[in-house]
Amino acid sequence: MIAALSHDSAAAIEHAHIEVTGSKSESNRLLILQALFPQIEIGNLSNSDDTQLLQQALKNRDSELIDIHHAGTAMRFLTAYFSAQQGRKVVLTGSERMKQRPVSLLVDALRDLGAKIDYKGEEGYPPLQITGTTLRSGEIEIAAGTSSQYISALLLIAPSLSDGLTIRMRGMITSRPYIDMTCQLLQQLGCSVIFSENCITVEPLDIPVESKFTVESDWSSASYFYSAVALSEGLSITLKNYKKESLQGDSNLVHIYEKLGVETRFNSAESSITLSKKDISLPKHLELDLAKTPDIAQTIAVSCFGLGIGCKLSGLHTLKIKETDRLVALQTEMQKLGATVQITDNLLQLSPSEAINSGISIKTYNDHRMAMAFAPLAFKEKISIEEPEVVSKSFPSFWEAMTAVGITYEIKR
Numbered sequence: 001m002i003a004a005l006s007h008d009s010a011a012a013i014e015h016a017h018i019e020v021t022g023s024k025s026e027s028n029r030l031l032i033l034q035a036l037f038p039q040i041e042i043g044n045l046s047n048s049d050d051t052q053l054l055q056q057a058l059k060n061r062d063s064e065l066i067d068i069h070h071a072g073t074a075m076r077f078l079t080a081y082f083s084a085q086q087g088r089k090v091v092l093t094g095s096e097r098m099k100q101r102p103v104s105l106l107v108d109a110l111r112d113l114g115a116k117i118d119y120k121g122e123e124g125y126p127p128l129q130i131t132g133t134t135l136r137s138g139e140i141e142i143a144a145g146t147s148s149q150y151i152s153a154l155l156l157i158a159p160s161l162s163d164g165l166t167i168r169m170r171g172m173i174t175s176r177p178y179i180d181m182t183c184q185l186l187q188q189l190g191c192s193v194i195f196s197e198n199c200i201t202v203e204p205l206d207i208p209v210e211s212k213f214t215v216e217s218d219w220s221s222a223s224y225f226y227s228a229v230a231l232s233e234g235l236s237i238t239l240k241n242y243k244k245e246s247l248q249g250d251s252n253l254v255h256i257y258e259k260l261g262v263e264t265r266f267n268s269a270e271s272s273i274t275l276s277k278k279d280i281s282l283p284k285h286l287e288l289d290l291a292k293t294p295d296i297a298q299t300i301a302v303s304c305f306g307l308g309i310g311c312k313l314s315g316l317h318t319l320k321i322k323e324t325d326r327l328v329a330l331q332t333e334m335q336k337l338g339a340t341v342q343i344t345d346n347l348l349q350l351s352p353s354e355a356i357n358s359g360i361s362i363k364t365y366n367d368h369r370m371a372m373a374f375a376p377l378a379f380k381e382k383i384s385i386e387e388p389e390v391v392s393k394s395f396p397s398f399w400e401a402m403t404a405v406g407i408t409y410e411i412k413r
């Protein structure tokens with residue numbers, strides 16, 4: 001399937017109201033915590049495939065085989081969760097790509113705690129055979145430069161261990177705001193969490209102090225509307241369920257897109273934000289370190305290209321092990337549009353360009369963010385997106401939302 005996208009500037013929409021689903025990251029953490037503390041109630045849960053798969057996996061008592069498809073966070077969180085479920089036996093597997101996404105650092109840390117995990121295929125990668133057991137408490141060490149999801153996975157089960165857990169993180173800490181999010185949710189639940197330098201200590205918890213949680217809408221998904229406003233002539237968009245004090249690191253979009261001509265107004269009374277165009281002269285070149293916000297790298301690269309701005313995006317080492325190798329995918333697809341892009345293992349450099357090739361078909365490589373990052377370019381040129389249904393991994397109503405902001409969407413088979 002291919003979605004042909006275009007925009008008619010004569011019929012441009014001036015203002016759109018959009019409701020984005022709940023944060024996938026907050027939802028997935030709260031579901032694991034709810035499995036450990038059933039009194040937890042969750043509002044505005046994400047309707048993403050990844051969250052639904054995690055929810056089904058936690059409910060499933062009938063089958064030993066759990067297939068989590070492309071959901072990396074769910075894979076990592078469930079590895080820790082099932083390892084600590086005494087008497088439970090599961091095989092945790094996923095898509096072909098999931099079998100290439102590493103888990104050995106997490107498996108080694110869990111084995112240190114007494115977990116019984118075996119690799120059913122290639123050493124270091126899913127599928128995993130897990131036999132749940134009572135894990136020990138105490139201290140463990142883990143390298144923190146590959147994925148923060150391993151650390152969040154350990155943190156989420158920590159309050160259920162008899163004497164809690166201390167995690168000592170080695171090396172640079174990547175995607176740090178996601179670890180902070182996990183710590184903050186644990187604290188809201190009533191856990192004692194001490195995070196100092198490279199060490200996090202979580203005390204055990206019997207009964208949650210707080211049991212009602214409302215998930216904020218997803219900031220990574222909001223990035224596509226920032227890009228739409230930046231690339232449009234004068235569109236403004238109000239997005240529901242967003243707040244200034246966010247747990248999500250991707251809320252840094254507010255500051256990043258200010259540089260790309262998008263202003264954010266927080267409407268505190270109704271918990272919404274309004275994005276509108278700001279009359280500034282754009283920079284010729286933008287330099288950003290995105291090690292704290294890897295999921296918005298694709299959006300920013302495409303926005304810069306659409307605006308004709310050059311950029312140097314660093315801190316991108318985790319992009320190679322996500323739904324696809326996002327650095328290679330970005331370079332390949334942006335070059336088809338006429339961009340000059342250089343990549344290394346952790347860096348993307350885009351030269352300023354004046355033209356965008358029209359009618360190009362973008363491959364998405366089973367990566368929702370490839371589809372969503374390129375879609376707003378339709379404000380500038382006709383573009384097609386292959387396998388547009390991939391968006392459901394995080395944002396099932398994405399195409400309806402794009403229509404609402406003025407992008408015409410036509411399916412070709």
Ligand SMILES: O=C(O)C1=C[C@@H](OP(=O)(O)O)[C@@H](O)[C@H](O)C1
Pocket residue numbers: 024025026073146147148149152174175178294295318
């Ligand atoms: O904990 C989370 O919810 C996530 C952590 C990040 O992964 P890494 O820490 O592997 O970069 C991010 O890319 C992912 O989409 C969600």
Ligand SMILES: C=C(OP(=O)(O)O)C(=O)O
Pocket residue numbers: 050070071072073074295322323369394
């Ligand atoms: C990397 C992502 O998700 P995950 O690692 O959970 O598959 C993402 O949503 O961009």
